[in-house]
Amino acid sequence: KMPNHAIIKEVGPRDGLQNEASILATEHKVEWINHLSETGLSYIEISSFVHPKWIPQLADALEVARNIQRHSQVTYAALVPNKIGLKRALEANLDEISVFMSASETHNKKNINKTIAETLPVLESIVREAKQHGLSVRGYLSTVFGCPYEGEVAIDQVITLSQSLFNMGIDELSLGDTIGVANPKQVANILIRLREAFPHKNIALHFHDTRGTALANCLTALQLGFNTFDSSLGGLGGCPYAKGASGNLATDDLLYMLEGMGIATGINRKKLLQAAQYIQGVLPQPLPSHHMQIFAKG
Numbered sequence: 001k002m003p004n005h006a007i008i009k010e011v012g013p014r015d016g017l018q019n020e021a022s023i024l025a026t027e028h029k030v031e032w033i034n035h036l037s038e039t040g041l042s043y044i045e046i047s048s049f050v051h052p053k054w055i056p057q058l059a060d061a062l063e064v065a066r067n068i069q070r071h072s073q074v075t076y077a078a079l080v081p082n083k084i085g086l087k088r089a090l091e092a093n094l095d096e097i098s099v100f101m102s103a104s105e106t107h108n109k110k111n112i113n114k115t116i117a118e119t120l121p122v123l124e125s126i127v128r129e130a131k132q133h134g135l136s137v138r139g140y141l142s143t144v145f146g147c148p149y150e151g152e153v154a155i156d157q158v159i160t161l162s163q164s165l166f167n168m169g170i171d172e173l174s175l176g177d178t179i180g181v182a183n184p185k186q187v188a189n190i191l192i193r194l195r196e197a198f199p200h201k202n203i204a205l206h207f208h209d210t211r212g213t214a215l216a217n218c219l220t221a222l223q224l225g226f227n228t229f230d231s232s233l234g235g236l237g238g239c240p241y242a243k244g245a246s247g248n249l250a251t252d253d254l255l256y257m258l259e260g261m262g263i264a265t266g267i268n269r270k271k272l273l274q275a276a277q278y279i280q281g282v283l284p285q286p287l288p289s290h291h292m293q294i295f296a297k298g
């Protein structure tokens with residue numbers, strides 16, 4: 001049965017900006033997040049406490065966290081890769097942190113410089129410590145629908161690693177189509193298996209729209225009863241390795257589809273488009289979402 005409400009988790013300030021070639025000024029990030037907080041969104045991933053040499057775009061994570069205006073109905077979250085990242089994140093007074101790993105060995109190694117076996121105990125101790133500090137924890141599993149180095153990823157591997165993450169005590173699992181290769185049939189195959197394995201767990205979908213399949217994948221997930229989606233306003237992010245390719249599914253395009261289908265989100269579309277116009281105004285290039293393209297044409 002189709003859900004009658006959906007939760008959109010805005011990841012633009014993190015996943016969008018980490019993939020932008022230009023580095024935004026901290027004050028622009030802060031003002032953008034303040035705009036986003038006014039839209040009715042219940043969740044904003046504001047930055048990332050990874051190594052600033054790896055992601056210089058988000059080196060100011062702590063400053064961003066300290067300067068935004070917090071709304072009590074919004075969960076403010078950020079990525080944390082290791083103990084050093086957690087120490088930095090705890091200073092930021094967030095509501096939630098996200099740990100992350102890949103379902104494929106090569107991507108995991110290239111992304112966080114550890115094998116999967118080396119990663120699991122690190123994540124476990126981060127989850128434990130974050131929980132001791134009263135934070136909720138999200139767990140990302142990347143490359144679920146395909147790896148840029150290894151191609152197809154076995155569903156059994158996805159189930160096994162999801163189980164490991166749930167065993168650590170994560171509150172929600174987000175399944176990443178990191179490079180935007182998923183298709184609806186594949187999404188259905190994986191989600192049916194995951195629902196069987198974890199009938200009562202919170203599972204979100206994190207689709208990238210690199211090949212234009214993200215909304216179709218969301219529809220498939222909705223039809224299977226899943227209602228939580230990560231997206232980036234305006235489709236911010238692109239991909240530094242594929243010129244012109246879009247990044248995360250665009251929040252504005254997703255909201256349009258959900259609203260039209262009568263699925264409630266609590267988000268005010270007019271305010272969301274205002275937030276999109278704000279970030280467009282400080283970016284050197286046009287945002288790729290369908291709605292921002294329509295807007296740009298007047």
Ligand code: HMG
Binds near residue numbers: 112208
């Ligand atoms: P490493 O080099 O293996 O780290 O990097 P290390 O533990 O060996 O430490 C080396 C040095 O880095 C040390 O400094 C540490 O202090 C420092 P030194 O003693 O040499 O002066 N260091 C740090 N400094 C600041 N913050 C930290 C930190 N950690 C160590 N957190 C590490 C390992 C994980 C840090 C690195 O590989 C890294 O930062 N990777 C980040 C990769 C990343 O951000 N990828 C993108 C996010 S994942 C994603 O986008 C997918 C997602 O969207 C879902 C999807 O689409 O599928 C979530």
Ligand code: MG
Binds near residue numbers: 015
């Ligand atoms: Mg992503």
